Amino acid sequence: MSFIPYFNQVFCRPFVISVLALTTAMPAVAQLVYDAEYPLMGYGKTAPSDAFSQLMQQLQQSGAKLPHDAAGRGYLDGILAALNIDPSSQVLVFSKSSLKQRFIEPTNPRSLFFTDDIYVGFVPGSTSVEIAAMDPVQGPVFFDVKQDPAAEVPFKQETTRCLRCHDTYSMTGGGVPRLMLSSVITGSDGNIVSHELSEITDMATPMEARFGGWYVTGNTGEQIHLGNFIVSDASQLAERPWHGVSNQSDLSAFVDLKAYPRQTSDIVALQVLQHQVDVQNRIVRLQYESRKVLAANPNTETTALQTLVQPVLAALFMTEEAPLTDKIEGNSGYREWFEQRGPLSADGKSLRQLDLQTRTFRYRLSYLVYSAAIDALPAPVKSVLFADIAAVLDGNTALLPGFSLPADERTAIRDILAATKPEVLAAQ
Secondary structure: OOOOOOOOOOOOOEEEEOOOOHHHHOOOOOOOHHHHHOOOOOOOOOOOOOHHHHHHHHHHHHOOOEEEEOOOOEOHHHHHHHOOOOHHHOEEEOOOOOOOOOOOEOOEOEEEEEEOOEEEEEOOOOOEEEEEEEEOOOEEEEEEEEOOOOOOOOEEEEOOOHHHOOEOOOOOOOOOEOOOOEEEEEEOOOOEEEEEEEEEOOOOOOHHHOOOOEEOEEEOOOOOOOOOOEEOOHHHHHHOHHHHHOOEOOOOOOOOOOOOOOOOOEHHHHHHHHHHHHHHHHHHHHHHHHHHHHHHOOOOOHHHHHHHHHHHHHHHOOOOOOOOOOOOEOOOOHHHHHHOOOOOOOOOOOOOOEOOOOOOEOOOOOHHHHOHHHHOOOHHHHHHHHHHHHHHHOOOOOOOOOOOOOHHHHHHHHHHHHHHOOHHHHOO
């Protein structure tokens, strides 16, 4: 499985999935690099406690069943409904760069759906639905759900194949589990045709270098991106011909999407997805490294913990985000769904409110400050992180050199936290 492109509901017909207890679904695996370098983490050995695992346990305990649509998308719609993932989050990738590559091409893209802590991948014709879920401590864990209601073992955790890519150093040592988004240029078969224009993207990547190998709907104004572009002749790359494929409200000229929940691959969803992946990857790294440090020395000094925390602090405050140079607008309803999820302050403010004119978010402190992964950090680490957040909001510019927030924005964020997560401000 790979979430790299190199990355309400009506129940369907009453075919069902028989769910086994999660503990019986844990695979027997060869020793991972993590077992030696981060033995406290128990990756692949400890039953995860992510949202998907919890769903499977709840179904098993209650005897409830996931619906299966034999004539259409199999378990997909039932999984999205059960996990409260709105179909407006759908984004589409057509590059052949995941384990499902034999099914993926521009005429049959891979769809990804997501919420704060879980990602679902679906390709028409594939024999399984892919899940990447954030365990609060272990980080991303990966599952395959067979699209077969008669399967004896309907789902399994993947602990080897997925980690060939989903590890920060490709399992060569020193890495931790990660999620990835990439931008690549592909031909009509979905294969990469130019490595010069290929990169793993992050929030610092400018719009003009993003979304190669993805379909993108919505408006980016005068900003150009690489989405919706398929090479017919490699010689044309010198002419930058992708300029004409931005600002698409309708993908019917590129692909027939009748097999998918939505007809969109929303630019706003893609922006939020990139931010979320960036922050989560840094939290996972902090989780692994800080536990290792504290195991060696439980009395590690605050200054040393601040050094470990700094990359997460920077990601939460979005200090490295490439600025938007024009307004962007989605067309799937994702923005409305995302913003209404809150939590809200008494006057209706939220860290989920979007700007989409000069930056992605109106208030530059990530909604992932509410995440279970943040709450699961070792107590001394979480205390340092929260104290540093509060200090930045008090105007301390030493913690994030070269970055500062206007006083009114700092006040607004403090008001939101006071109403929705006061323990952050109490850590001062």
